[in-house]
Each structure stands twice: as structure tokens, then as C-alpha cells.
Amino acid sequence: ELGTLGFECTLEEVDLEDITKNQMNTIKACTSEDPGTGNCPVLERPTFDMSKCLQGIYKDLNAYRAELKNFNDQKVLATIDEMMKALKTSSGSAPQPSAGIGLASFKERMRLCSILHAFHIRTVTIDRMMNYLTSLESSL
Template sequence: MAHCNLYFTSCVLLLLTLNWRASMSVPVPTLSAQDRAHCSQLFRKLLLNITGLRNSAVLCFGITSENVVLRSEAETVLACAPPQTQNSSCMMQRNSPFSETECLRNIMKDIAYYEAVIRSYLNATLRNTVEETALLMPTLEIIKSLKENCSLEPNGETSSSEEDVAVQVWGNNTFDNRNEMCKIMRGFHIRTITINRAMGYISSGDHRK
């Protein structure tokens, strides 16, 4: 009988411990419906900005190559892919449930990476400092708003890994610098399209049904 009481007491203590841990666990961060709508608008604004930047004669002047560079370590494409559905041939669909938190965190990793690239470029030797700064500063302003309003981290903080990856060795040849930056911005344009599709899926609320 004593053994039974001891076993019962142990089970109760275990259940109480598990319940306490569950109650003390940190809730999964996410955006409110209002924030989702606001962030979707900001990302659309970013896409329009990057589209104009990519087509600008200032940054890509005299550059005939159509090469694209994607170096960000964020896994946005996979993290933001919708869950797999029947009768779908999409290669980027995922078998696991969609995680809004994981998707948003990878998006913000991308944003931090491209912010660091742009800032490093503006500190490099430029063909026309005034024109190129005027072209890229609006992009940095949009990114600032995104970090302030759409990040799941306190104060829009990001780890230093994105900045480390974004360290770009710019030379003294302004054409080579612009050529590389033009390719990176083309990659940013492609990634921004992906991000806008992801934000559309998040805003639709389909993953919460």
C-alpha cells in the first residue's frame, strides 16, 4: 500500500511540474492583425522601392550583365513555404506545419542582411556619392520602419551573424563595386517578391484555420 501511495504521489508531483513548466513557458511571439496589415504595406513599399532601384540608371549604369547574387543565410524561401497540399506539384511546399514565427524571423534576417550590405556599400568608393546615397537612403528608411514595426525581437534586434555575412570587401574600382551591388540588389528584388507572397499568406490567416 505504501508503494502505491508513493507511486501516486510521484505521478501527481510529475504532473504538477509539467503543468508549472507549461504555464511558465514563454508564449510564441507573433504579430497582431493590425501589425500584419501594416507590415504587409511596408513590404509592398519596399518591393516598389527595390524595383525602382534595380531599374535605376544610377546604380546599374553601363552594366550589361543580368547576373543575380543571393548570399543571405536566411532560409526565408523554405521557412515561408505553405504546407503541402494534395494534388500540388510545388517543389517548395513543406511537409511540416507552417510557422508564422519562423517565417517572420527569417524574413527579418534577410532584411538585416541587406541593410548591412547597403550601409557597407555607401561607405565604399562610389562613382557618384551624392546620387547613389540619395538612391539608397530611402531603402534604409523603409528597412528601419520594418525593423521597428515588424520584428519579433525586442527593439527590432537581430543577431550579428547577418551583419557578418554581409561584410562586403569593396575595392577602389567604382565600376566593379556598382557591378557587384547591382547583382546583389537584383537578388534583393527576387527575395522581396518572395517576402511579399509570404506576407500575403500570413495576412490571409489560412495557416490559422
């Protein structure tokens, strides 16, 4: 938002940063490197691991939560906590929001803009994956 960051935060203004590229994430956990054939062969295989996929989604949320806590946006952190809690109800309590350092420099605000856009795109992927997993469960 212009009021929060001091500039218009649009996709055209930033280079997206994938903070989860070197770790397990939704994309790696829910797909295979071998695309095969068919409309959606990765998901049609009998080897599709639903728990690994859910774990990848959880790790994505946890990575973005850790990154965003430095910017001290309690509303975003609480939303991520609720998503994590829904995925891992048996693990006890979700991490509590902690005070961040705030946004000091323009470079930090640009990075926040980039991370928020990347997180938005990842949440679309997570939403689609969760819809797919729900359809799998209802067809059983």
C-alpha cells in the same frame, strides 16, 4: 539607375548573388524541403511555423540591410528599417543607417546592381509570403 551607377542596371547585365543562401532566409524558413503533394503542400501542413517564417523574413531584411549599408543609400536603408520595425516591434529600435563607403569601382557598382536586383526579387517573395500569412490570420 544610369545616373547613380554610371551604366544601365538591368537583370540581363548582371549575375544575381543570393547573399542569404547559407543562412536562414524567407525561402528556407517559410517552406519545407519535402514538397509532398497538392497545390501548396508545404503551406498546407499543420507543422507550418509562422513565427519561424517571420524570423526568416526578418533575417533576410537584416542581411540585405547589412550588405547595402556599405553603399550609403539612406532611402533604401530607411525603407528596410521600417520593414524590420514592422516585423519586430517588440525588439526595441531598428538599426540606424550608418555612413557607407560609397561606390568607387565599376566592380562595386556592378555588385550593387546585382544585390539590388536580388533584393527586389526577394521582396516580391516576402510580399507574397506576408499576404499568405495575413490570409491565414484572417481565416482563424
